[in-house]
Amino acid sequence: MVAAAPLPKIDSVTAPFWEAALRGELRMQACTACGRLRFPPRPMCPNCQSLEHEWRLMSGRGTVWSFVVPHPPLLPAFMPLAPFNVVVVELDEDATLRMVGNLVASPDGPINEVDPGTIAIGQPVRVVFQRVADDVALPRWIAVEDAP
Numbered sequence: 001m002v003a004a005a006p007l008p009k010i011d012s013v014t015a016p017f018w019e020a021a022l023r024g025e026l027r028m029q030a031c032t033a034c035g036r037l038r039f040p041p042r043p044m045c046p047n048c049q050s051l052e053h054e055w056r057l058m059s060g061r062g063t064v065w066s067f068v069v070p071h072p073p074l075l076p077a078f079m080p081l082a083p084f085n086v087v088v089v090e091l092d093e094d095a096t097l098r099m100v101g102n103l104v105a106s107p108d109g110p111i112n113e114v115d116p117g118t119i120a121i122g123q124p125v126r127v128v129f130q131r132v133a134d135d136v137a138l139p140r141w142i143a144v145e146d147a148p
């Protein structure tokens with residue numbers, strides 16, 4: 001059950017990410033001193049140690065960098081959904097920005113609706129958001145065709 005799944009811990013550093021997600025936007029911290037993007041959110045730039053940053057809108061496009069199929073023991077909320085996939089997606093804007101999520105066929109579909117055997121490394125994907133609580137929309141990923 002999705003309702004029993006653990007929710008992300010939202011604090012003052014990560015709140016802008018989650019507020020953007022509720023609006024259907026994928027935003028990343030961008031250092032306003034050196035320009036470097038970073039994820040996950042943190043107070044200081046790991047490149048130049050600046051504390052100044054802005055939240056930049058991303059295209060939501062990326063590619064599958066890697067994926068796994070988790071096996072039991074799993075958290076109880078995920079047991080009935082196995083087997084399912086967990087993908088690591090690198091964003092088009094910066095290949096060092098990697099997000100962990102699930103490849104799904106529809107924004108609100110279950111995490112086991114895409115057969116892990118059909119997932120390919122390098123596959124283009126785009127972000128979608130699933131509202132799982134009043135204040136949480138989780139980013140997830142949907143495959144896109146190569147051809148425009």
Ligand SMILES: [Zn+2]
Binds near residue numbers: 031034046049
């Ligand atoms: Zn910086």
